[in-house]
Amino acid sequence: MTSAPDNDQPLLARLEAKLLAIAKTEGDFTTAIPALTVHRRNSVTEPMPCIYSLGLAITVRGGKQVTFGNEVFNYEPGEALLASVDMPAVSRVTRGSAAEPYMGIMLCLDTRMVLEMAAQLPLRRNRKGASQIGIRTHKLDPAILDAITRLVDVNAQPALCQAVAPLIQREIICRILVSDCGPAFLSLNEGANPGRQIASCMAWMKQNYMESVSIESLAEQAFMSPTSFRQHFKAVAGMSPLQYLKNVRLQEARVLMLNEGAEAGAAGLKVGYESVSQFNREYSRLFGAPPLRDVKRVREQQVLVQHKPEGE
The missing domain is CATH 2.60.120 (Jelly Rolls)
Known part of the structure; x- marks a missing residue:
């Protein structure tokens, strides 16, 4: 542009x-x-x-x-x-x-x-x-x-x-x-080049975030060696494959808690975490607060917006 x-x-x-x-x-x-x-x-x-x-x-x-x-x-x-x-x-x-x-x-x-x-x-x-x-x-x-x-x-x-x-x-x-x-x-949207292969892999991860995956299996899916896969993935995504998957899982867990009223532990397990304590730690690191406190903060902000007089 x-x-x-x-x-x-x-x-x-x-x-x-x-x-x-x-x-x-x-x-x-x-x-x-x-x-x-x-x-x-x-x-x-x-x-x-x-x-x-x-x-x-x-x-x-x-x-x-x-x-x-x-x-x-x-x-x-x-x-x-x-x-x-x-x-x-x-x-x-x-x-x-x-x-x-x-x-x-x-x-x-x-x-x-x-x-x-x-x-x-x-x-x-x-x-x-x-x-x-x-x-x-x-x-x-x-x-x-x-x-x-x-x-x-x-x-x-x-x-x-x-x-x-x-x-x-x-x-x-x-x-x-x-x-x-x-x-x-x-x-990143056509052909059999490394960028497109990484983009396809990212789309798969976003759809299958609940599954346990390894770098080796992801690399095989992208027809790359694990080392090459890591390098190309970071060039496109700006982070490692496992960091990307972690971000997707935590975002999905947050949606479950905010939109469906899921409890923190249940949300963490549903998106693929095996340890609730690990989920809480990584959630706090990404969103700046533990799950319950973060969800409460977001809901309070939504209530303030809904009740704020227009133009205030």
Whole structure:
């Protein structure tokens, strides 16, 4: 995504107004387009572990910071974080207030649609030895901002949404593919190259996180030696395979406790931990507090948001 000129401000202002009409209060909002969500925060936030899925996370107003492995990414209005694979990260809003809330969009991308569009375009491939890191930030091209705005527009038009939204999503993917980050993005989503093999392995781990796995079995699945597998995995994910699996398990356990009311010990065992004490230790290390205290803190924050008068 090439650098955008200063005249992208009218595009951002137009998009911001549409998002404020969807997100009238603080929170996360779904839309009629399953791949598109809108996010509003009325204050800065504490660092929060999360998983970024294949897609674009766009800041429209305010500021956000994402820590991924040892890398720290900051993205401002008109900038986006592009995740090529499912990536554990730590995210926080760095600029946002009740008067000027943080406004952001998440657009999930479909791998099949990416490959379909790639087959129709004359694309550059990633040069040998180039970085295959699974996450990066970029200044959005005005054409992509315009397409995103049109996608938000069609969300409000039920008669057109089902037919038109996929066309705009394809346009956005095409514009990403022909941008500067296109070759690296594509290399993690097609072909029999090491990056794609690692991405496939990561997808398998995310679906089968409850299973006990070894580096040797994962390497065999990726058709690599254990040493080569570790090296390629860290180049894409910014962490070791077992750290990645641990992050996925802990995130899933947190969802079980928050959304299904599971007890901490039961959640830990369900996601693959054999020791409750180990689960508690690793959970505290990732989320900054033991499971019960963390879940209580999150629920209290949700109650405060729900009962906070708009504009306060």
